[in-house]
Amino acid sequence: xxxxxxxxxxxxxxxxxxxxxRFAAAxxxxxxxxxxxxxxxxxxxxxxxxxxxxxxxxxVNQEAVELGEIVVVTVPFAGHxxxxxxxxxxxxxxxxxxxVSPLVFxxxxxxxxxxxxxxxxxxxxxLLPGASVVAAFHHLDASSxxxxxxxxxxxxxxxxxxxxAKLRTMALAEQIAGVRALDGGPLANSRYLEEFTAxxxxxxxxxxxxxxxxxxxxxxxxxxG
Amino acid sequence: xxxxxxxxxxxxxxxxxxxxxRFAAAxxxxxxxxxxxxxxxxxxxxxxxxxxxxxxxxxVNQEAVELGEIVVVTVPFAGHxxxxxxxxxxxxxxxxxxxVSPLVFxxxxxxxxxxxxxxxxxxxxxLLPGASVVAAFHHLDASSxxxxxxxxxxxxxxxxxxxxAKLRTMALAEQIAGVRALDGGPLANSRYLEEFTAxxxxxxxxxxxxxxxxxxxxxxxxxxG
Numbered sequence: 434x435x436x437x438x439x440x441x442x443x444x445x446x447x448x449x450x451x452x453x454x455r456f457a458a459a460x461x462x463x464x465x466x467x468x469x470x471x472x473x474x475x476x477x478x479x480x481x482x483x484x485x486x487x488x489x490x491x492x493v494n495q496e497a498v499e500l501g502e503i504v505v506v507t508v509p510f511a512g513h514x515x516x517x518x519x520x521x522x523x524x525x526x527x528x529x530x531x532x533v534s535p536l537v538f539x540x541x542x543x544x545x546x547x548x549x550x551x552x553x554x555x556x557x558x559x560l561l562p563g564a565s566v567v568a569a570f571h572h573l574d575a576s577s578x579x580x581x582x583x584x585x586x587x588x589x590x591x592x593x594x595x596x597x598a599k600l601r602t603m604a605l606a607e608q609i610a611g612v613r614a615l616d617g618g619p620l621a622n623s624r625y626l627e628e629f630t631a632x633x634x635x636x637x638x639x640x641x642x643x644x645x646x647x648x649x650x651x652x653x654x655x656x657x658g
Numbered sequence: 659x660x661x662x663x664x665x666x667x668x669x670x671x672x673x674x675x676x677x678x679x680r681f682a683a684a685x686x687x688x689x690x691x692x693x694x695x696x697x698x699x700x701x702x703x704x705x706x707x708x709x710x711x712x713x714x715x716x717x718v719n720q721e722a723v724e725l726g727e728i729v730v731v732t733v734p735f736a737g738h739x740x741x742x743x744x745x746x747x748x749x750x751x752x753x754x755x756x757x758v759s760p761l762v763f764x765x766x767x768x769x770x771x772x773x774x775x776x777x778x779x780x781x782x783x784x785l786l787p788g789a790s791v792v793a794a795f796h797h798l799d800a801s802s803x804x805x806x807x808x809x810x811x812x813x814x815x816x817x818x819x820x821x822x823a824k825l826r827t828m829a830l831a832e833q834i835a836g837v838r839a840l841d842g843g844p845l846a847n848s849r850y851l852e853e854f855t856a857x858x859x860x861x862x863x864x865x866x867x868x869x870x871x872x873x874x875x876x877x878x879x880x881x882x883g
Contacts, residue, residue: 542844547772574875586874588858618860620769625853632815632850633873635843642876648861649811650799650869 434604440501442516445469445476450569452505452580457487458581459608466497473497483581485557500524503530503601504564506557507598510535510546513553517560525555526563526628528598531623532570533557533646534550534630535569541633547618548640554592564609565595567602568623571630573612574643587603590620591615615648659828665726667741668700668717668733670694673757676803677730677795678705682712683806684833689715691722704830708806711740723748728755728826729789731782735760741782741821742785751788755821756848757795757854758782768860770853777849781815790823792816793848794831795841796855809836812870813844816840817847841875858880 437457441449442466443456453463457480465480467473470550473491490500498504504527508516517524531554535546551555554568569591577585591614593599602613611640617626623654632643664681667676669690678688682705690705692698698716705714715725723729723745729752733741738758742749756779759770775781779793794816802810812830816839818824828839842851858869 436733542846544846547848577875591860617857617862618864618865621767621769622857622860625770625850625857628850629854631856632842632847635847636815636840636873636876638843639843640876644873644875647872648858648869648875649872650802651865651867653863 438502440497441505443473443532447575449507451575454483455609462488464497464500466494503528508530529564529566531557534627543631545631554623565598567593567598572646588642590617592617594620661729665689665722666730670697673801674732676800679708680834682709687713689722689725690720728753731756753790756782759852768856770856779848790820792818792823792827797871815842817842819845
């Protein structure tokens, strides 16, 4: 696929940074967005440390979204609604990849919150009616993403109601070494993906591990029938 | 582990039958329960075809539960609440493995219903306050379970709040050839497991496949830390 310009909203956290590193390594241009210009520029510098040839800059969320062709949402869920509502006019009809899982730590456990719209990604679509929202990348461990020298061993299940945006996201995912992308159906399925992140984080804690997901039973290169 | 006597509530459907076949092959005694004595006996005969040495009988749900040491719930979700409410006095303080995912087919899509108690398994625990309820086996494909000559290639994530019941369930799961059991935390995590069944069924349809789940990143033989 041709190089894209990817804008990360909330790209200074571990998941956004990890994905930014992998996509920079794949030759895409990266704009790290943050509420703070300084933190965005610091995060861009961290990407450059991992990927010296990276085409990467850091700026405030609004400018990042203006610059990007594809918007990747990696804010904490607590800021998901307000951040996207504020950016809606700038995002307009762009393609949006929502990576957010609505999780909270409560009573020593990781729990998934129920979102009125159904899921974080469905909330994004409701706030951004002109955009093509896709849900993906929830299950890629942030610290594994940062270890750029090591291929992952993971499937990325992608959900969405916009076929072209879904295909573009799947192509992007497969540019991360060791990742296979799978078509997980409509955006209504995104709740199940987002919530399953809580299972992987529970397993990480129980087993002191960095888990990922593989779907068995689909031949490599299998395409939706 | 020593042989157990497993009673299947709603054991005539594909998932119950598939698990019964695998556990019969592992040397456990099986009682297939159904609302219909005739259908229960037919299902028991099907188990015997797959596992000639099986110790298996079929009877009505209530008698099955009386006979079993461990109760495995494999009813369709539509009958989950009423069936367990009626059987509660007989189930008493037994161990219960709930395999049910609250799914519906709606508008050509597979959807997970929200359950007031949180999940099907949490509903079971609420209806059976004296029982030790564990959630497991949601992601094992029924037709793959029936092909007894072929080992599976799957992880079974087990959730529950009763440590002994969880360990017994994990030991049972690992008696199915090719299965690894993982401790997925408290019963509150069961919703995420149940709902993920909708993702696997969507993938099955999209890719004309029989999918299963593997968790990458936990060494074989890894034990909760």
